[in-house]
Amino acid sequence: MATDAELLSAWRRGDDQAFATLYARHRRGVYLCILSAVGDADTAEDLLQETFLKVFRRGLGSRNGHTSMAPYLATVGRNLAADWRRREARGTRACARVARFLEARESAGAEGLSAQEAGELLWRVPEEQREAVILRVYGGLSFAEIGELTDVPLNTAASRYRYGIEKIRTLLAGGAE
Amino acid sequence: MRYEQAPEEIERLLGAFIPIGPSNAAEARIAAATWRCRRNRRVAWWAGGIAAAAAAGACFVFSAWISGARPSAPAPAAVASPAPATEDLGIMKAELAAIREMCDVIPVEKRDMREEIDAKLNACLQRLESLEKSLGSGRESSWRPLAEHVVVNV
Numbered sequence: 001m002a003t004d005a006e007l008l009s010a011w012r013r014g015d016d017q018a019f020a021t022l023y024a025r026h027r028r029g030v031y032l033c034i035l036s037a038v039g040d041a042d043t044a045e046d047l048l049q050e051t052f053l054k055v056f057r058r059g060l061g062s063r064n065g066h067t068s069m070a071p072y073l074a075t076v077g078r079n080l081a082a083d084w085r086r087r088e089a090r091g092t093r094a095c096a097r098v099a100r101f102l103e104a105r106e107s108a109g110a111e112g113l114s115a116q117e118a119g120e121l122l123w124r125v126p127e128e129q130r131e132a133v134i135l136r137v138y139g140g141l142s143f144a145e146i147g148e149l150t151d152v153p154l155n156t157a158a159s160r161y162r163y164g165i166e167k168i169r170t171l172l173a174g175g176a177e
Numbered sequence: 178m179r180y181e182q183a184p185e186e187i188e189r190l191l192g193a194f195i196p197i198g199p200s201n202a203a204e205a206r207i208a209a210a211t212w213r214c215r216r217n218r219r220v221a222w223w224a225g226g227i228a229a230a231a232a233a234g235a236c237f238v239f240s241a242w243i244s245g246a247r248p249s250a251p252a253p254a255a256v257a258s259p260a261p262a263t264e265d266l267g268i269m270k271a272e273l274a275a276i277r278e279m280c281d282v283i284p285v286e287k288r289d290m291r292e293e294i295d296a297k298l299n300a301c302l303q304r305l306e307s308l309e310k311s312l313g314s315g316r317e318s319s320w321r322p323l324a325e326h327v328v329v330n331v
Contacts, residue, residue, distance in 0.1 A: 014215060016208055023204050031199050041197035048199055052207045057214065102194040118194050137191045165184045168191070 004069040012056060023052065026070050029149050032139045033074045036131040037081035039101050039123050047084060051077040074149045121171055129164030136161050266308065269301050276301075 002010075002021070010018035030051060035044040054076055055069070101119035113121075122130055131150060135141045141149070147157035276297055283290045 011211070019208060019211065020204070023207065027199065027204075032196065035196055041199075045199045045203050049203055049207050049210065053210055053214065056211050101196065103197050104194055105192075113190065113193070115194055118191065122191075133191070134196070137188055138196050162184070165187050168187050169184070172187070172190075 008055070008059065008069065012059065022069075026073050028139055029070055029135065029141065029145070030073045030077050032134050033131060033149065034077040034081050035101070036122075036134040037078055037127065038084060039119070041101065043084060044081075047077060047080045050080055054080070068148070070149055071151055075151065121168055124171060125164050125167045129160045129167060132157055132160035133164040133168070266305075269305060272297065272301055 002018070004022065004025070007018040007022045011022060027048070031044060031048050034047045034051070035041065038044050038047065051073055055073060101122070102115045104115045122133065125133065128150075132146055135146045135149065136143075143158040143161065144154050146161070147154045150157060152160075276294055279290075279294055283294070
């Protein structure tokens, strides 16, 4: 199986199939990282596109020897999300966009919780914990994978997830933040 | 609404939702954007090459124009042509001076010697005339062959 660096080189030379493989490999994780940072699906999609384009233009640079470019893509995506948030700099607007953050599954029982309420609930969780929860619940990633993607040790990723879940439980119980 | 669930129940609750997107069009948009990026790079590469070639050509033409516009360049050829004529004229003067010296010492009665002198002076005349023609002066030579009655100082 080709490494990410080989696929990126092939993509930059014009191999669209290499891009398709690379995109399929990292799309989900990178997108969820960006989504948990911006809280808006449209913006996250735009930033996902920008992330891949940035890596396409610049290449991997010093990370060329790394086996996976997922952490690099996630870092680029998070930085772009941070830039976007600085540009917006309006919390109320970001909260309003949370309505487009999640949608309900047709078959699952949400116990009276709407998609917008669930999104707002997640948005009140600290960013690092929210990211771990989203990657775990919606990305189906292991703690090791979350740690790699967010550039933290496995235990830290697991702790962030546990604190995030605890925070949601407290919020659902109507407790103080 | 109050919840007292275990973490697994919270996960199940969150699992009732899915995040929106990204849409399938995102991949096509990225592919199209990278295609444009590659095309722009190629255009920029060709444009750079053409600009460099044009600049090199302009430099060559300019340097050729500069060297062709120098007024001193053809001048040496122009002054070079009269140089041999001057040199010939100098030689000829020297020969004439030698003839003059011969004339000074030859007695009048030595006819052979006088004919030799006349032949030498005649050769000098022909050379002088050819030189004057090459210079384009068109002047007539003022030289006249030695006459029989020329008095030579002895």
